[in-house]
Amino acid sequence: MDTLEKLKDNLQKGNSEQVSTLTKKAVEEKIEVRAILDDGLIAGMTVVGTKFKEHEIFLPDVLLAAKAMYAGMDILKPLMIKEGIPTVGRVVIGTVHGDLHDIGKNLVGIMLKGAGFEVIDLGRDVPAEKFIKAAVESNANIIGMSALLTTTMPVMKKVIELAKEKGVYDRVKIIVGGAPLSEEYARQIGAHAYCYDGVNAVDRVKEFVKKK
Amino acid sequence: MKPFLQKIKDGEVFLGDGALGTMLIQRGLKAGECPDIWNIEKPGILEEIASLYIDAGSDIISANTFGGHPLKLEQYGLHDKTEIINKAGVGAIKDAIKGKAYLAASCGPSGKLLKPYGDTDPEDISEGYIRQLGALIEEGVDVVYFETMIDLAEALLGVKAAKSIAPGVPVCATMTFDLGPNGFFTVMGNSIEQTAKELESAGADVVGSNCGNGIDNMVKIAEEFKKHSDLPVLIQSNAGLPIVKDDILEYPETPDFMAERVKTLLDMGINIIGGCCGTTPEHIASFRKTIDNYR
Ligand code: B1M
Numbered sequence: 001m002d003t004l005e006k007l008k009d010n011l012q013k014g015n016s017e018q019v020s021t022l023t024k025k026a027v028e029e030k031i032e033v034r035a036i037l038d039d040g041l042i043a044g045m046t047v048v049g050t051k052f053k054e055h056e057i058f059l060p061d062v063l064l065a066a067k068a069m070y071a072g073m074d075i076l077k078p079l080m081i082k083e084g085i086p087t088v089g090r091v092v093i094g095t096v097h098g099d100l101h102d103i104g105k106n107l108v109g110i111m112l113k114g115a116g117f118e119v120i121d122l123g124r125d126v127p128a129e130k131f132i133k134a135a136v137e138s139n140a141n142i143i144g145m146s147a148l149l150t151t152t153m154p155v156m157k158k159v160i161e162l163a164k165e166k167g168v169y170d171r172v173k174i175i176v177g178g179a180p181l182s183e184e185y186a187r188q189i190g191a192h193a194y195c196y197d198g199v200n201a202v203d204r205v206k207e208f209v210k211k212k
Numbered sequence: 213m214k215p216f217l218q219k220i221k222d223g224e225v226f227l228g229d230g231a232l233g234t235m236l237i238q239r240g241l242k243a244g245e246c247p248d249i250w251n252i253e254k255p256g257i258l259e260e261i262a263s264l265y266i267d268a269g270s271d272i273i274s275a276n277t278f279g280g281h282p283l284k285l286e287q288y289g290l291h292d293k294t295e296i297i298n299k300a301g302v303g304a305i306k307d308a309i310k311g312k313a314y315l316a317a318s319c320g321p322s323g324k325l326l327k328p329y330g331d332t333d334p335e336d337i338s339e340g341y342i343r344q345l346g347a348l349i350e351e352g353v354d355v356v357y358f359e360t361m362i363d364l365a366e367a368l369l370g371v372k373a374a375k376s377i378a379p380g381v382p383v384c385a386t387m388t389f390d391l392g393p394n395g396f397f398t399v400m401g402n403s404i405e406q407t408a409k410e411l412e413s414a415g416a417d418v419v420g421s422n423c424g425n426g427i428d429n430m431v432k433i434a435e436e437f438k439k440h441s442d443l444p445v446l447i448q449s450n451a452g453l454p455i456v457k458d459d460i461l462e463y464p465e466t467p468d469f470m471a472e473r474v475k476t477l478l479d480m481g482i483n484i485i486g487g488c489c490g491t492t493p494e495h496i497a498s499f500r501k502t503i504d505n506y507r
Contacts, residue, residue: 098243
């Protein structure tokens, strides 16, 4: 198995130490940072996402894999800055007001970072105004909202309405995600995309940045 | 009233109450507001809801203390009020149900994730439950519920905490399961068999499931509990899974639809039957009829 295969494998097992060691090794082997991310870390996380959806693995495995991914990213981040790898775009992300579920949002955030986006994470229980303020101040291209409760889904609509009111709506793309949402609901409230998982979020957001 | 566990031994079926959260939302609880603070701010509403369920025929009423673990309250900056909030939860409904129903202390997840996948030490979870339960038991409860638990490790810590401070108070521990291609598991990966066995070893008096499913799935979950455990079983089903209509939540399962399946639960020998999210006093009244007309 080559280093990237091993990296992918250990990420799936949630083995942070090994992921850290193997990431360093890959850098020493002069493998490109982009390839370490895409074919090592992100590739591993993609498998984790699929297996979780199919109940082959459960939340603890996903959380451990995410921790391992952070361990790898910690090593790559300074290199990305040094090599001047340009950020593909800027995303403001958060879980909406009233909702404390942040596991899914964190996973999406880390996948976006891995794909080269600058991610401004507002955390959870984020008031509508804060999304808009952060997007304006950071000049973000994307606003990403997560909601896991049927009772907090309507809050997304409020954020979108506020974005329209403040003239932000036409300058950004708004993506939404979370288990109780649907493509249909996203369209109803005026979101630009519904994303069913982290990989999907990366794909959709890349499309938006490309079109610009 | 008979001691709680004696009633089960005598083969009597308990009817629990229905949803509390849904009722609070109807009465103005906002997204992001701590439901448990209403014990202090609006105790009258809790008394009103308790009375509605008693009139519908509930034998057990649970206190509004589901989010009363200090780590959970901390998310609202209310952990300093752990004792007051939990005591007020019991105090608000005590008079309304006196002599008419048993009073259950409700304990939910701490909202934290255990190490190594999360960042919280088991000791902190245990200490929190001891603090919450200390207040609840001091105020006077007949039974302790651990409900909507998704991590068996956390549920075990809770059950052990309860038994360590009040070995004589009965403990019912129920978890939430998702149906996947390989059957029912909690999102943390605990099977029903593992759940039943380990909760029993930890000292639980009653095991079972609440939330997360409509009644058809709950019947299947109940079957599996009966297969893997000799302990009494508690089942509190949602009225289906919510559908959003114009920003308002609707739970699809009607009282009649659910009551019909309550018969199946009675056939299986389920000991405590109640409702979770989306169930109303009307649902509970229908369950009452089914239970009373059974046999
Ligand atoms: C920006 O762009 C994007 C793009 C894609 C995006 C995105 C954003 N956000 C998500 N995605 C997508 O990509 C992610 C990666 O694949 C995915 O994210 P997900 O978040 O869907 O998936 C995660 C990887 C894993 N999934 C999760 O993390 C959620 C798992 C379950 C078990 C869950 C958990 C863990 C928790 N919970 Co809660 N919880 C449940 C969940 C039941 C279940 N089995 O799913 C659910 C969501 N909870 C529920 C409830 C009711 C509650 N919870 C509560 C609390 C909690 C805990 C704190 C204990 C904990 C959260 C810990 C945390 N830090 O996040 C309470 C609410 C607190 C609050 N105000 O928010 C409480 C009210 C009380 C309770 N029953 O415990 C239910 C919601 C019912 C509903 N539909 O309204 C629930 C379905 C459980 C149930 N079976 O009833 C995609 O959706």
